[in-house]
Amino acid sequence: MGKEKMRLLSTSCWCQSEGIRMNALIYGVMQLFLLLAIIRSCQGCPEKCACSSQTVKCQNQDLDAIPNFIPVNSKLLSITGNNISSINEDSFPSHLELLTDLDLSDNEMEAVEETVFHNLPNLERLDLSNNNIQTFSEKAFPDDNKLQVLNLSRSFHNHSSVKGILNVLENGNLLHLAVLDLSNNDLVLLPDDLFASLSNLVKLNLQNSSIISIPDGILTLPQLQDLDLRHNRLRNVPSTSLIEFNLKSDLHIRLVGNPWRCDCSIDDLLVWLKNSTQVTDMKNLTCADPERLRRQPLLQVEQSQLKCLGNMEGVLETSYVFLGLVLALIGVIFLLVLYLNRKGIKRWMYNIRDACRDHMEGYHYRYEINSDPRLANLSINSDV
Numbered sequence: 001m002g003k004e005k006m007r008l009l010s011t012s013c014w015c016q017s018e019g020i021r022m023n024a025l026i027y028g029v030m031q032l033f034l035l036l037a038i039i040r041s042c043q044g045c046p047e048k049c050a051c052s053s054q055t056v057k058c059q060n061q062d063l064d065a066i067p068n069f070i071p072v073n074s075k076l077l078s079i080t081g082n083n084i085s086s087i088n089e090d091s092f093p094s095h096l097e098l099l100t101d102l103d104l105s106d107n108e109m110e111a112v113e114e115t116v117f118h119n120l121p122n123l124e125r126l127d128l129s130n131n132n133i134q135t136f137s138e139k140a141f142p143d144d145n146k147l148q149v150l151n152l153s154r155s156f157h158n159h160s161s162v163k164g165i166l167n168v169l170e171n172g173n174l175l176h177l178a179v180l181d182l183s184n185n186d187l188v189l190l191p192d193d194l195f196a197s198l199s200n201l202v203k204l205n206l207q208n209s210s211i212i213s214i215p216d217g218i219l220t221l222p223q224l225q226d227l228d229l230r231h232n233r234l235r236n237v238p239s240t241s242l243i244e245f246n247l248k249s250d251l252h253i254r255l256v257g258n259p260w261r262c263d264c265s266i267d268d269l270l271v272w273l274k275n276s277t278q279v280t281d282m283k284n285l286t287c288a289d290p291e292r293l294r295r296q297p298l299l300q301v302e303q304s305q306l307k308c309l310g311n312m313e314g315v316l317e318t319s320y321v322f323l324g325l326v327l328a329l330i331g332v333i334f335l336l337v338l339y340l341n342r343k344g345i346k347r348w349m350y351n352i353r354d355a356c357r358d359h360m361e362g363y364h365y366r367y368e369i370n371s372d373p374r375l376a377n378l379s380i381n382s383d384v
């Protein structure tokens, strides 16, 4: 049934292009025919798809493009598990006013081109997870889009292909976005003002995304309630972030699976964890290093175990060794100088000895004179 309609429609399309050159009567008849065909196809279901009420599903059909002639009254369109390598402005040629849900997951998709979603003005939920996106146009979404849920979990080819979507997020035209799933991508560092314009974001998933620090600005998102940072590369949470957490008591975060470094610098985080209810998986956080605290739950680590001494001892040790070496070197140089000047020194020693002897003799002489009473009188008299 569906196949017949498709054939009918493609015939009419062919007729339309040829019809322009025919006379007006035939052209008019053809137009009518085409209109009829379109009306009929609107209620029909695209090839390889299953339709029920306002839902169209074309799953695991090896499609390499979005099927044409999606019924205009569709609300939900799911084309998952196919082989669609790119979507562009021709992917949705007709205006699908009612479409709110679009699932394009598992398609090995590489390119999301300009204006692709412009014919889907009421799109609310878009799933692009499990693709291989390398380029994502900044102009994919219309300015007045209604997008609320965007799933980009494991969507990107690599770290550098994330740039396009980051520009979209930064641009600030996803004003209604409430749920953003960026999990399982290699993000590492996110731009500081990335989330500044996502003022309605409630739920943000950054799980397994190689993140090394909590991005600036996330914690000040006014509506944010659920932040998933599990399985990243966080080693600590700076105290400035802890203060921001305290100011947002509605915000709950998940932090398990990060390689926490349990040294003296994690002190503030521990104090905060023990007094906070915001980290829902806090019982399962464990130290990754130092070695002696590995796998120890953070909540069970005592303040006295948090040492940065390991490093200090090392520093002291090396400085002692260095000092010793310097002293030895000075000693060697001193000895060398002595050795090279041995003749001069000998002469100098003799000179000193002679000088001393002369001096001592003179002293001795004077002493003898002074101690002779006869001479003493003499000297007194001579003084007078």
Ligand SMILES: *[C@@H]1O[C@H](CO)[C@@H](O)[C@H](O)[C@H]1NC(C)=O
Binding pocket: 062, 064, 083, 085
């Ligand atoms: C997907 O399409 C590409 C060409 O675009 C083709 O080489 C590949 O074999 C297709 N994969 C499957 C599973 O059909």
Ligand SMILES: *[C@@H]1O[C@H](CO)[C@@H](O)[C@H](O)[C@H]1NC(C)=O
Binding pocket: 105, 129, 130, 151, 152, 153, 179, 180, 181
């Ligand atoms: C996004 O897609 C992944 C897998 O396709 C799924 O596990 C996850 O729940 C989805 N996220 C949201 C927010 O729907």
Ligand SMILES: *[C@@H]1O[C@H](CO)[C@@H](O)[C@H](O)[C@H]1NC(C)=O
Binding pocket: 157, 158, 159, 160, 161
């Ligand atoms: C990302 O993939 C592209 C295309 O395969 C490649 O040219 C680029 O070097 C990759 N970048 C990184 C950081 O791996």
Ligand SMILES: *[C@@H]1O[C@H](CO)[C@@H](O)[C@H](O)[C@H]1NC(C)=O
Binding pocket: 154, 184, 185, 186, 208, 209
């Ligand atoms: C984590 O993300 C990478 C891609 O960055 C993916 O290959 C890997 O399967 C993910 N791990 C899990 C447990 O989902």
Ligand SMILES: *[C@@H]1O[C@H](CO)[C@@H](O)[C@H](O)[C@H]1NC(C)=O
Binding pocket: 272, 275, 276
């Ligand atoms: C512990 O938490 C409460 C509210 O949850 C807060 O008022 C109090 O200042 C916190 N105490 C410390 C020491 O952080």
Ligand SMILES: *[C@@H]1O[C@H](CO)[C@@H](O)[C@H](O)[C@H]1NC(C)=O
Binding pocket: 256, 280, 281, 282, 283, 284
């Ligand atoms: C913590 O870990 C235990 C056992 O590994 C698990 O059963 C529990 O669900 C985890 N709790 C959270 C909040 O992740």
